[in-house]
Amino acid sequence: MSTTVMAVGAWLKNAACLVVDGKAVWTPMHGDLSDPAACEALENSVQALLRQADAAGVPVQAIAHDLHPDFFSTRLAIEQASALGVPAIGVQHHHAHVAAVVAEHALTEPVIGLALDGVGLGTDGGAWGGELLWLHGANWKRLGHLHELALPGGDRAAREPWRMAASVLQALGRGAQITPRFAPRVGEALASGVQQMLSQNFNCPRTSSTGRWFDAAAGALGLCLRQTDEAEAAIALEAAAARWLVQHPNAMPLSGALIDEHHRLDLRGLLAALLDATADDVDAAAAGFHLALADALATWAIQAANERNCRIVCLGGGCFFNRILRERMLMHLQAAGLRVLQPIEKGCGDAGLALGQAWVAAQQLIHSPSRSWKETEPCV
The missing domain is CATH 3.30.420.40 (ATPase, nucleotide binding domain)
Incomplete structure (x- = not known):
């Protein structure tokens, strides 16, 4: 079965691709989608790929995207897929990472x-x-x-590694050490606040x-x-x-x-x-x-x-x-x-993620266009 799938990539280091029967055509790197210019560049690239597919007589049959509903790339994929009357297929981020290797090899x-x-x-x-x-x-x-x-503190912990070290102290049953350990470096109020946050499991997603x-x-x-x-x-x-x-x-x-x-x-x-x-x-x-x-x-x-x-x-x-x-x-x-x-x-990071997204979407089209390919068994 001949398949033509577009994938719009990740939030970081964004690049999209058009895959026709396993062969990928890449857009330039757009960068992180926190930048409005990168979002505009992605939208322009998607339109260009759609025109290229139509001109070649291989119209896009699905548009793949990340599962995150708030990404600009996700909203763009859903919007474009609706306009074309084709499915928008969400692909889990790490599934796409591994699938990109499977597709490339x-x-x-x-x-x-x-x-x-x-x-x-x-x-x-x-x-x-x-x-x-x-x-x-x-x-x-x-x-x-x-x-x-x-x-x-949610996303703030990704910007402040000391918070993750504090998280490990709490996980080891050593939460009382957080304030004396980190107060000299980050301040008493902040260190004690994080210690309390962890002890009460408040604003601490996992x-x-x-x-x-x-x-x-x-x-x-x-x-x-x-x-x-x-x-x-x-x-x-x-x-x-x-x-x-x-x-x-x-x-x-x-x-x-x-x-x-x-x-x-x-x-x-x-x-x-x-x-x-x-x-x-x-x-x-x-x-x-x-x-x-x-x-x-x-x-x-x-x-x-x-x-x-x-x-x-x-x-x-x-x-x-x-x-x-x-x-x-x-x-x-x-x-x-x-x-x-x-x-x-494209290397091991997010720059090549769109290829994995496209491969997963193509598998869905080939094997069962009516099924959403989530995990075949429950998560552990």
């Missing part, structure tokens, strides 16, 4: 996917970002996720985001308490780890990461070691964190691959820009006899 067999990033709206309405998935054709399942952390665990680690080590640039805390943490590993290539991972009976990867024990590190141990602790996280993630994926009889693991999401994490995971996964695939053309 033209895979037909089942795969295990690890999607690790800052945030994406989940099918349960929660904030996802550390996801272990299974995909095969139109079917997919969330097999597991990182242990969830509270976000004290997230499985890998990015927020990196923030917590950087905040725990004092490497970054507030960030003005995307992934600033994670970059500082990786730089500290890299300094140590250059001098100590045989460094050992920290202990404390656990996979529970629900296939959740729990990093609280790992963070406890960082919270107790001295100022002289910061670089060593950052390195130990990276090694332990990579080892735990690889073990997690290997277990899932064995349980599901899959021999391919697909990696997606912006956390895989981290070289230490990526290379150590590759080593472990390949040593287990698994084929490991990553995005090629």
Whole structure:
């Protein structure tokens, strides 16, 4: 069956694409959709792609978008699809990350996917970002996720890594340490306010985001308490780890990461070691964190691959820009006899997400145009 699908991409690093029988035509990068100019550029690009499809005699049959209802890209997709009389198909963010790898490598067999990033709206309405998935054709399942952390203050916690470190203290039963630990750096009133917020579970939505665990680690080590640039805390943490590993290539991972009976990867024990590190141990602790996280993630994926009889693991999401994490995971996964695939053309971040969105929408059109392809089994 011939399919023509448009996908409008993500909120960050937005780019759209038109996919005709598996071949993608990309728009330029529009940037983040918090910028009105980027929104205008996306709308112009969508119109241009629609004209291109019509001129080629392959009219668009569906428009794919993120699940988040408030994104400009989502509203644009729904509006354009309605005007065309075709379906607008919402695709979960991390499903799209893994599907982009499947599409780029033209895979037909089942795969295990690890999607690790800052945030994406989940099918349960929660904030996802550390996801272990299974995909095969139109079917997919969330097999597991990182242990969830509270976000004290909601989105503000993503800009202030010390809040994520405070969240870990609370999760470890050490909430009373929040104010004395952070008041000298952020002020008594703010530190005590966050401590109270966490103790009362007030304005503390939960997230499985890998990015927020990196923030917590950087905040725990004092490497970054507030960030003005995307992934600033994670970059500082990786730089500290890299300094140590250059001098100590045989460094050992920290202990404390656990996979529970629900296939959740729990990093609280790992963070406890960082919270107790001295100022002289910061670089060593950052390195130990990276090694332990990579080892735990690889073990997690290997277990899932064995349980599901899959021999391919697909990696997606912006956390895989981290070289230490990526290379150590590759080593472990390949040593287990698994084929490991990553995005090629657009990189592992959101810039290439539209390809995954389009692939999922095309699968729906091919296999059952009347069905909405959510997870084939309930979330864990």
